[in-house]
Amino acid sequence: MNKPERIKLIKSMEFIIRQLNAEDQIDWWLVDGIADGDIPYGELDVKAEDEDLLDYFLDDKEFAHLMKIFLATMHEADEDGGLYCDGVVSE
Numbered sequence: 001m002n003k004p005e006r007i008k009l010i011k012s013m014e015f016i017i018r019q020l021n022a023e024d025q026i027d028w029w030l031v032d033g034i035a036d037g038d039i040p041y042g043e044l045d046v047k048a049e050d051e052d053l054l055d056y057f058l059d060d061k062e063f064a065h066l067m068k069i070f071l072a073t074m075h076e077a078d079e080d081g082g083l084y085c086d087g088v089v090s091e
Contacts, residue, residue: 004046006058011046013070014039021089022081025073033069 017029018041030036038053051058057066077083082090 001058001060003051003058006063007046007050007054008044010034010054010057010063010066011039011044011050013066015042015044016083017070017073019083019085020073020077020081021084022077025076025080028069028073028076033066 014029014034017026017033020026034057056062084090
Protein backbone atom coordinates (compact mmCIF):
# COMPACT_ATOMS: atom_id res chain seq x y z
CA MET A 1 0.00 0.00 0.00
CA ASN A 2 1.30 3.43 -0.95
CA LYS A 3 -0.11 5.51 1.92
CA PRO A 4 1.26 8.90 0.75
CA GLU A 5 -0.33 8.38 -2.67
CA ARG A 6 -3.69 7.51 -1.13
CA ILE A 7 -3.52 10.51 1.20
CA LYS A 8 -2.78 12.80 -1.77
CA LEU A 9 -5.81 11.46 -3.62
CA ILE A 10 -8.07 11.77 -0.56
CA LYS A 11 -6.99 15.38 -0.04
CA SER A 12 -7.36 16.14 -3.74
CA MET A 13 -10.87 14.69 -3.82
CA GLU A 14 -11.77 16.74 -0.73
CA PHE A 15 -10.48 19.92 -2.40
CA ILE A 16 -12.39 19.25 -5.63
CA ILE A 17 -15.61 18.44 -3.73
CA ARG A 18 -15.38 21.85 -2.05
CA GLN A 19 -15.50 23.46 -5.50
CA LEU A 20 -18.98 22.12 -6.29
CA ASN A 21 -21.37 24.81 -7.40
CA ALA A 22 -24.40 23.04 -5.87
CA GLU A 23 -23.90 22.82 -2.10
CA ASP A 24 -26.50 20.08 -1.66
CA GLN A 25 -24.22 17.72 -3.57
CA ILE A 26 -21.49 18.21 -0.99
CA ASP A 27 -23.80 16.50 1.52
CA TRP A 28 -23.09 13.06 -0.02
CA TRP A 29 -19.43 13.59 0.66
CA LEU A 30 -19.96 14.88 4.19
CA VAL A 31 -22.19 11.93 5.13
CA ASP A 32 -20.38 9.03 3.42
CA GLY A 33 -16.98 10.57 2.76
CA ILE A 34 -14.80 12.96 4.73
CA ALA A 35 -16.50 14.84 7.55
CA ASP A 36 -16.47 18.62 7.48
CA GLY A 37 -13.28 19.96 9.04
CA ASP A 38 -11.28 16.72 9.00
CA ILE A 39 -9.06 18.14 6.26
CA PRO A 40 -8.46 21.90 6.34
CA TYR A 41 -9.61 23.64 3.16
CA GLY A 42 -6.89 23.63 0.53
CA GLU A 43 -4.55 21.34 2.51
CA LEU A 44 -2.93 19.11 -0.11
CA ASP A 45 0.46 18.36 1.45
CA VAL A 46 1.03 14.94 2.98
CA LYS A 47 2.03 15.25 6.65
CA ALA A 48 3.03 12.65 9.23
CA GLU A 49 -0.20 13.14 11.21
CA ASP A 50 -2.34 12.48 8.11
CA GLU A 51 -1.80 8.75 8.41
CA ASP A 52 -3.46 8.70 11.84
CA LEU A 53 -6.23 11.13 10.86
CA LEU A 54 -7.12 9.31 7.65
CA ASP A 55 -6.24 5.77 8.76
CA TYR A 56 -9.84 4.54 8.33
CA PHE A 57 -9.90 5.65 4.68
CA LEU A 58 -6.55 4.06 3.83
CA ASP A 59 -8.03 0.57 4.11
CA ASP A 60 -8.53 -0.92 0.61
CA LYS A 61 -12.30 -1.34 0.99
CA GLU A 62 -12.89 2.11 2.50
CA PHE A 63 -10.56 3.78 -0.01
CA ALA A 64 -12.45 2.15 -2.89
CA HIS A 65 -15.77 3.25 -1.36
CA LEU A 66 -14.52 6.83 -0.98
CA MET A 67 -13.46 6.91 -4.64
CA LYS A 68 -16.89 5.59 -5.64
CA ILE A 69 -18.64 8.35 -3.65
CA PHE A 70 -16.38 10.93 -5.26
CA LEU A 71 -17.11 9.70 -8.78
CA ALA A 72 -20.87 9.55 -8.15
CA THR A 73 -20.80 13.07 -6.75
CA MET A 74 -18.82 14.36 -9.74
CA HIS A 75 -21.30 12.71 -12.10
CA GLU A 76 -24.16 14.50 -10.36
CA ALA A 77 -22.20 17.76 -10.33
CA ASP A 78 -21.75 17.54 -14.09
CA GLU A 79 -25.53 17.41 -14.44
CA ASP A 80 -26.29 20.13 -11.89
CA GLY A 81 -24.11 23.15 -11.31
CA GLY A 82 -20.64 21.88 -12.16
CA LEU A 83 -17.64 23.33 -10.39
CA TYR A 84 -16.95 26.85 -9.16
CA CYS A 85 -13.39 28.00 -8.45
CA ASP A 86 -11.79 31.43 -8.26
CA GLY A 87 -14.85 33.14 -9.69
CA VAL A 88 -15.19 30.80 -12.66
CA VAL A 89 -18.01 28.28 -13.22
CA SER A 90 -17.39 25.20 -15.35
CA GLU A 91 -19.15 25.11 -18.71
